[in-house]
Amino acid sequence: MPKQGAIGALGNLSSKRSAKYGMYLTAVIVLFALIILPPILGIALKWGSIAYVLGRRDLLSRSLIAVQNSFTIALLVSALGVIAGIPLAWVIARSKSKWIKIVDTLADIPFIVPTSVLGYSLLLFWSLPEGLSSLFESSIVSPGWLLIMLLHFTFSYPVIVRVVVGALLDYKREYENAARTLGAPPFVAARTVTFSVIKPSLIAAFILAFARSISETGATFIVAGAFENGPVFIQHMKESLSQGAITQAEYDGATVFTSFMLIIVALLIFLVIRIVGPKLKLPVKKIYPAVEGKLSYTKACLSRNIVTLLVFFLIVLVPSLFVARTAFSAILTDTFAESVSGSGIWGEYWQSLALSYILAGVVTLLNVLIGLPMAILIARKRLGSLFSAVLDLLVNVPLVVPSIALGVSLRGFWKETVAFAPEMLLLIFAHLAITYPYFVKSMSAAVERISIDMEDASRTLGAKPLIVFKTIVLPLTKYSILSGAIMVFTRSVSETGATIAVVSTLKTAPVVLVDWVTHPSQFTASQRGLGSGFLMFFSFLILLALRLAIREKGRY
């Protein structure tokens, strides 16, 4: 008999039902203890404070209008994003041109740029004298609802494009070919067959854009001006509290009430989309052969591609990267030397940057550790189909809850139950809750793609469950783990809303940047530009390294 090492002993342990189910039970307990229950209980524990806001009609009215604004903007931006994103996704998925690979890579940039930097970049481009306004001697788009919409469109667009490209690449082209051989011109084939078949992905793209829009806080605060949506209102309340304009009880009441409304309306909307979405029939019966025939061929396609690329470059890409111009000009000033030496405001900046990346690293690691068992549990339906479906649904909850509302409720829970909990721990819990669905969803999809036969084959050849995981599941999903890790890392570095809500002393880089940009009198343009540039540069660098690691390694 070969000598049994630690792996062998663990392998034997993994064969035991009790050990296996113990691990799955732990994953379920972690889900409820850290992700699902704290935000719900946080609201419940602070429920009494709502009475204070109900007594202040002005606050109540502002809160309700802010919530309404959040959802109006999210719905409009998501709809516009899907309409504008489909043509670019189509071009990327279907074009054989080598140039399109460049567009494909560029399409990810607004996704990679931390949102607070994105907000500042858009503010510079559309509103401030450094941008387009210099050509017209007045602000093209002033801070307010339109700039918020442009901002949300910019960061939603790459997400939508990515989801739709994925759907189009996975889509069985045979359906479209069948439609063509039956006499349908390309436009009709796409409208009546392709988009109906990939409808679930279009809905998913809409949901992701919608969730991201109602969650976004930091960048929105930068471009909001006097306009208030839910997250901006909560941030304003925090400022009013520090200025003594409202009492702690009124602050608690206003933030809990707004968070509650954001969560309830978001959940209701997602529930409606989930129920109505699959039943929603696209208009495929009525066909207009003459008009749609004309839309199918060279001239119309060329015009569509030109408009699509113009929208992408002028509304999404150039504004997203506009801050780089300010950052580069700041390198030539004394500010750069100051920043490198870490003197003045830069000491706090570098600390915040280090905190952002350490936090993102810790959260990514935790996600891998606690997210993997849950992903396998859901993908392989280890505890039965129904329970797995319920878990799959529950994992999505943090995705649809606005992050600032999640932050408010999490703070409510942890401060009430574990008053001595250090702020760093609160920050980790908040970021973990926000990023957990991203990792679990991408991993469960990857595990589902591996045929169960491969695992069974490994078992019949004598492998214990742990060895099956190590030799089959892990190698086949390692690039998905890396992709999931990139998503979690990016999301954590960008996150502002929950961070603002849960901590009062610790500051991450996006929070510091929001401070700098929203207090222009205290900081110079060079400082703001360089601060944004550093955050963008380091984020690009880390993501480039991770992307190189998973390049050309296939879909698993």
Place this chain on the structure above:
Amino acid sequence: MPDVRVVNVSKRFGKVVALDNVSLHIKEHEYFSLLGPSGCGKTTLLRLIAGLIRPDQGEIYIGNRLVNDVPPEERDIGFVFQTFALFPHMNAWNNVTYGPRVKGFDMVKAETIGHEVLEMVKLHERLDAFPNELSGGMMQRIAVARALAAGAKLLLLDEPLGQLDAKVRADLRYEIRRMAKDLELTAIHVTHDQSEAMAISDRIAVMRKGKIIQVGTPNELYMEPASIFVAHFIGESNFLEGYALNSDNEGMLVELRKNVKVHAKRNNINSGQKVVLAVRPEIFSVEKEKKEEENVIPGVVERTTFEGTTIRYEVKLINQDLVVIVKPSMTEKWLKVGEQVFVSFPPEKAHVFLYPERGLKDEISVE
């Protein structure tokens, strides 16, 4: 009803040559099969005719119309896909009437056609069913009905029976042919199953490695294979290696291994050249006693296999060549393993081919 002409067509996918200068004429009303092993280019040729891909060079005519630059929707074709490609979000009725609707037929006409084709495939009662509610055979019929409803004059079928059970496949292949013939369509049917092609085709093109090897009726291909590959791929053949000697009144004399001499069908091969003799298993006679016949070679039965309607013998000949012989199981007396026998065959049914340059094994490989 159109004929189809493929003239010097080539198609590459990267470095892979899928079709190499292929020419072909498919007559109107003909039920024509493209037959060959996987990767031989038959589906590529069908998709080129459909317009789903474009040729790198050469011309394709449907009727008298050059269609190289005509998109698939304007070719008046019906295409049945191997996976059926029924639209999953439409029920059978909407699938079937999709063609008439996208072609702008008025609703009454579209519905009339829909009812007619569903009647034809005997699935009228399932018009509300969605593809995932239908069996494989039903999906196949709906796919055919959908292709026909669009008013196709040319029916293109890409391994249309490939995903069905053997029994259903056997029934449906005759049904498809019957429909094509009833509607006087020209049909091109891609398959890798030689028995399917033989059973339903007026003519067959045998393809290999991007080229057409031979075109003919099933009978011609079976009886008069033009190459070792066709003799091997259509039906079954025994290949015996030897050298061509002279031709006389009885045919071409071939010397097999160990000086065994036999007569075969006359050929233009010069004497002295290395050749391969191809003999179908059912052509052989096998007797316990030596009779005064031509081409009699002694041997020993090495294995017998009962196959239902036939019994299969493997006989080692005196020159150490192993041949397979197939006989009806019900009407012939069975032989036993180890029995001494005398094997013979008529010269006019044994074909002689030049020994291939790259070897026999490579020549008959279907990879």
